[in-house]
Amino acid sequence: MEKNKSFDLLETEIDKFYKELNTSSKGISSNEAKKRLSSYGHNIIQREKQGSRFKEFIQNFISVMAILLWVSGFISIFAGMPQLGIAIWAVNLINGFFSYWQARAAKKATDSLSKMLPSYAQVIRDGKMVQIDVEDLVPGDVFQITAGNNISADARIISNDSLEVDESALTGESNLVHKQVSYEQGHGKFGIKNEIFAGTVVSSGSALAVAVKTGMNTELGHIAKLTETNKKVSSPLQIELNRLTRQISLIAFMIGIVFFISAIFFVHYPAAKSFIFALGMVVAFIPEGLLPTVTLSLAQGVQRMAKKHALVKSLNSVETLGETTVIASDKTGTLTQNQMTINHIWFPHKIYEVTGEGYVNNGEIQFQSSKIYLKEDAGLQKLIDIAALNSDTEIKQEKSEKPKIIGTPTEAAHDILVAKSGADKKEIIASYPRIKELTFDSNRKRMTTIHQMNDGKIFIAVKGALSSVISKCSKIFDNGKIRDLTGDDKDSISKADDTFASEGLRSLAMAYRIDDSKLDEYDIDNTERELIFVGFTVMADPPRPEVYDAVQKAHQAGIKIMMVTGDSGLTAKSVAKKIGIVSDNARIISDTDLDNMSDDELSEAVKGEVIFARVAPEQKYRIVKANQRNGEIVASTGDGVNDAPALKQADIGIAMGMTGTDVAKNAADMILTDDNFASIVTAIEEGRTVYSNIQKFLVYILNSNLPEAIPSALFLFSRGLIPLPLTVMQILTVDLGTDMLPALGLGAEQIEPGVMDKPPRPRKSHLLSKSIIWKAFGWYGLIASLVSTGAYFFINHLHGWPSVPLASSGVYYREATTMTLAAIVFSQIAAAINCRTEQTSVFKIGIFSNKHIVTGIIFEILILVVLIYVPFFQGIFNTGPLSIKNWIFLFLIPIPLILIEEIRKYIVRNLHKNK
Structure with a gap:
């Protein structure tokens, strides 16, 4: 069924609608259903064919770094060092298996989409109501839905009994949607009143509907296509590691060539011996510990983030978070508390500010202290009675559980108001038995309940939208007295409502009427008339207390926050201004505005202060893409099915753990267990720390290459007059033995102060930057070379x-060679401590506060002792015992190296302060 045509079918007269679909109110025949099933296909969410699992498995072992390590292993074995080759291969295998496991665990989005459809459907076939497998539902089928049912197709309602649908899985908004038989275009793409959608849930009421779209033609199917066809690109870290590997490989092989040629022409080694000598240097310059260190650093970040309510599914996502430049965030439940709260009550003579600890939180009702009292005001007494009576919401409480709300958040907020007032809802309801209810509908925007009073009179309670209720009122309850409602009263009420609305608050009016006797029939016309206006309540979903600091912290870190919500523009802007996301000049772009924008116009629009309101699935996806076209690293939040394509397209997809659908969680890279925006900012801080730790590792691991190369260079360029101060096996001892554990310890370093005071790193910057090269070779490496060669x-x-x-x-x-090796090791001890911070003094964070590095230092000293004093290893590594004086000299080496580095950091800190 064509998309535009389906919209036309919703608007057309019912007879023409039936004719267009070749159906009727009695459905279709079984034979016709079979024909349509073969034509339209089964009502299922299909997955695209997956590639070979074997190919997917092998790809984890053939990355650029992996290939380099395989080659290094072969070189080591060829050079007569099989133990080294096997160790390198083991590292490769561990990394490959881990990567494969991560990939398999993350790809489940469309599986969850399929689970959103019910198993069976109640349809009219051959004029009778029968139960069929939902897969066999076809366009033209008339099917029945009741409270609690998942809806199995996009359909038009033909019969309705107070139907309310929870469309939050598609729209992201938790408000229930009232449906009707007649066509009416509401807000947004899913706002058509006589249409229901596959994957949504019936909250209350019942209806008969005609299926218009099934399977992959539904809105749910369309989202599945977007999610499945949207391929996740390599993370910035993956790209950087590949680049770094190529850089280091080029450096290593160039050094190997230089050493090979030099060994032949300067020392006159035979070609075979020169080749083995050069291969040793190539292997020495390849950082075999890079992948394990990156993996450990990411894993440590994952663990720290999990303790702070952020679960990361892909390790690479941790570092990508640190590069985030734009956060596209939902409003409800992420920036706000998702706690509908009444904070004011407006009366003609007084405005109450409602305080206390009562609120609705994720379906639970919570309150403690009472802050307002019935005896204070007759108008308040009347409003509380109306709020208690005009409600279908119930409080359910199991043993040892918090009470939960069964009903709408708005009515739940009024139940809390009743409790705060000191009144008992059950007692009020018992005093006013209900006779009838005129349910809420979107046309009149009112709900009315009729009650029997003890004196035989009838009490009519009305609540609804302010403009709708006031239009039916002729009198007003003012300070305990009933008087005529004047034009001035209406102006005063309207002005007060506008003031609250400008602050993003929502109002709900309360009115009543008392009849002297019971009527034979209560309909809208004879019931909702000559009402007495009492007042209105003012509700808000308040911002999370911690979000203010989180927003400020994000802005300080150079991160732009973009609110993308299904709520109205006025409410969204009010909240965004209140918490500091935008200024008064922010532009509001609605779903309609977005539809009329080209991709280029949208890319230009997102460069400024902007809020997106009433967005649909494809629009969230477009917003993420527009930011990415501008070179931004985008983190996007979401909780509904509609968010899955945007979550998958984003550099970091962030799903809500408490309110999010399985679809959103499986499409995302990270899940917030507390649905809290502040947790995103904390996660970004951790991501930046991970990247910083990887750079610290690079400085540490590369700086030892210079003192390893200098001795060999002295040997070569002295034409052999200076014997090798360091043998090839001793060089490899540093790379794969003594250096490894302290390097891994740097990957677990805690957050350095000031990491969020810097802007996101430029997209064009690289792990192996000029500053890293200078610090590794021109500073740490040069000092270590002087110390070791001097030794x-x-x-x-x-x-x-x-x-x-x-x-x-x-x-x-x-x-002499043992002393050279030992001097390099003790220089590396100083380097491990110095590399823990970029600018902060290590004495400030605690010189021994990183237990991983302390353990690594102890371990590398023990390795050195074993190599020096165990005869078996002495023969392999060409080592010999050292005297006590030599050991004293070695243990003194780190002290001046640490102090020199502290002086450099002090100078750098002062230079930055003066800028």
Whole structure:
């Protein structure tokens, strides 16, 4: 069924509608249903064919870094170091299996979509009501829905009995939608009053409807297509790691070539020996610990974020959060508390400010202290009576559970008001037995209940939209007296309502009438007339208390917040201004405005202060895409089915854990267990920390490459006159032995102060930046090279050099190379401590506060002791015992290195302060 045609069918006369679909109020025949089933297909949400699982599995082992590690393993085995090769391959296998497991766990979005359709449908076939599998429902079928049913197709209502539908899965808004038989275009794409949608739920009432669209042609199916065909791009971290791998590979192989040529021409090594020597240097320059460190850093971030109510499904998403430049956030429940609360009551003579701890929270009613009292005001007494009587909401409480609301949030808020007043709703209802109810409908925007009074009179209670109720009132209850309602009264009421509305608040009017005797028939005309206006309540969904600081923190960090909501523009802007997201100049773009915008116009619009209101599924998706076209890293929140495409398209999709649908959760990268915007900002802070930790690791792991290369360079360019101060096996000892655990400890470093005082890192910046290279090689690496090379010549000096030639073998040579190795290790101890912060003093955060690094330092010293004193390893690594004086010298090395770095950080901090 064509989309535009289906809208026409909703507007057309019912007879023409039946004719167009070749059906009737009695449905279709079984034979016709079979024909249509073969034509339209089954009423199911289909998945696209998935690729080979084997191919998906193998891809986790053939990334650029993985290939480099496979090659490194082969090189190590070829060079006579099988233990090293096997260790490198083991690292690769662990990373590959972990990545595959993560990918399989995350891809479930369309499976959840399928589960949203019911299993069976009650349809009229051959003039009789029968039960069929929902998969067999076809366009033209007449089906019945009642309270609690999931709706199985997009359909037009032909018979209605007070039908209310929860469309929050599609619209994101928790308000129940009143449906009717006649066509009326409400707000937004899903606002048509005589249409119901697959995947939504009947809250109350019942109806007969004719299926217009089924399966993948429904709005739910359309969202499934968007979600399935929208392919997730590589995360910025994945892209950066691939780039970094290529950079390091190029550096390593260039160094290998230089060393290979130098060994032949300067030392006159045979080609085979020169090749093995060069291969050793290539393997030494490849950071085998990069992937494990990144994985650990991300995993640590995941654990910390989980404790702060943010569950991350993909490790790479942690770092992507740190790069976020735009947060496209829902309003209800994320920025606000999702707690409908009455905060004011307006009377002609007085305005009550309602306080206390009563509110509705996720279907639960919670209140403690009473703040208003019936004896204070007769008008308040009357309003409380109306609020208690004119309500279909009930409070249900099981043993040891909090009381829960069965009904609408608006009526629940009024139940809380009744409780706060000190009154008892059950007693009021018992005193005024209900005779009849005129249910709310969207045309009159009122609900009326009729009650029997003890004296035989009839009490008529009315509540509804202010303009609708006031139009039926002829009198007003003013300070305990009833008088005529004047034009001035109406102006005063309207002005007060406008004032509250400008603050994003919603009003609900209360009125009543007393009849002297019972009528034979109560209809709208003879009941809702000559009412007495009492007052109106004012409700709000207040912002979360912590959201104010979170918004300020996000802005301070250079992150733009964009409200994208299904609520009205006026309410959205009011809330956005109140919590500091936008200024008075912010532009409100409605769903209609958005439909009329081209992609280029939308991309230009999102560059400014903007609020999106009444948005539909495709529109959220378009908003995310528009920001991404502008080069933004977008985090988008959502909780409904309609949010799934936008969540999947976003760089970071964030689903609500408390109110979110399974579809949204499975399409998202992160789930907020508290549905709180502040948790997003905290997660971004953690993401920035992860990226910073990876850079700290790079500085640490790369800085040891210079003191490893300098000894070999001295050997080569002295044409062998300076024996190798460090052997190839000793170099590999540093890379895969002593360096590994402290490096992993840096991946677990806590948040550094000031990480949210900086703007998001530019998209064009890279992990291996100029500052990282300078710090690793020109600062830490240079100092470590001077210390280690100095240690080599110091040992030789103790044994007579330069009077005697440098030892090239024997005990003295072993001692000299051992001292060089040990000096590098102790320089790395200082580097591990120095790399913990970029600018903050390590003494401020606690020099031993990172237990992982402390453990790593102890472990690398133990490895060094084993290599030096265990005879078996002495033979393999060309080491020998050191004297007590040598050990004292080694343990003193970190002290000046840490102090020198502290001076540098102090200078940098002061330079930044003066800018």
